[in-house]
Amino acid sequence: MVGKTLTGCLLLLTIVALNQAKVYTRCALTQELINRRFPRSFIGHWVCLVESESGKNTSKIYNKANGSVNLGLFQINNKEWCEYGRQGGNCHVKCEDLLDEDLTDDTACAKQIFSEKGFQSWDGWKRACYGRKLTIPKC
Ligand SMILES: *[C@@H]1O[C@H](CO)[C@@H](O)[C@H](O)[C@H]1NC(C)=O
Numbered sequence: 001m002v003g004k005t006l007t008g009c010l011l012l013l014t015i016v017a018l019n020q021a022k023v024y025t026r027c028a029l030t031q032e033l034i035n036r037r038f039p040r041s042f043i044g045h046w047v048c049l050v051e052s053e054s055g056k057n058t059s060k061i062y063n064k065a066n067g068s069v070n071l072g073l074f075q076i077n078n079k080e081w082c083e084y085g086r087q088g089g090n091c092h093v094k095c096e097d098l099l100d101e102d103l104t105d106d107t108a109c110a111k112q113i114f115s116e117k118g119f120q121s122w123d124g125w126k127r128a129c130y131g132r133k134l135t136i137p138k139c
C-alpha cells in the first residue's frame with residue numbers, strides 16, 4: 001500500500017520533472033532571444049554561449065569542481081547569482097527557478113551578468129565563441 005503510493009509519487013515527480021525540461025532548437029532559441037529583446041547584434045554570440053554552456057537544455061545542472069553549481073540554459077552560478085529555497089544572490093532569484101521552462105528570470109539574470117561582467121563571465125563562451133564573428137542564425 002505504502003509502496004504503491006510511493007511508486008505513484010515518484011512517477012508523478014518524474015513526469016513533472018520531464019515536463020519542465022526543455023531542449024531548444026537553434027532557431028527556437030534565436031526566436032526566444034529576439035522576443036526577449038536581446039540586442040540583435042549580439043544574438044549570434046548568445047546562441048553560441050547557450051549551445052556551449054548547456055546544449056540549449058533549460059534544466060542542465062553542472063556541479064563545478066569548486067563545489068558551486070551552474071544552473072539552467074545560461075549555466076548561471078549559484079555562488080554569486082541565486083540562492084536555493086528563496087530569492088537571493090545578485091539576481092534576486094531562486095536557483096530552482098533557473099531550471100524550469102520559464103525563461104523570464106534566466107534571461108533577466110543573464111542580461112545582468114552580461115552588463116556587470118560581459119561575456120567573459122562564461123567559460124563556455126570563452127572556449128567556443130570568443131573572437132568569432134557570429135551573426136544571427138538564419139532560420
Ligand atoms: C537536460 O539536463 C538534465 C539535467 O542535467 C538531464 O537530466 C537531461 O537528460 C538533459 N536533457 C537532454 C536532452 O540532454
Ligand SMILES: *[C@@H]1O[C@H](CO)[C@@H](O)[C@H](O)[C@H]1NC(C)=O
Nearest residue numbers: 064066067068069077079080
Ligand atoms: C566557483 O566558481 C564560480 C564560477 O566560476 C565562482 O563564481 C565562485 O566564486 C567559485 N566558488 C568558490 C568557492 O571558489
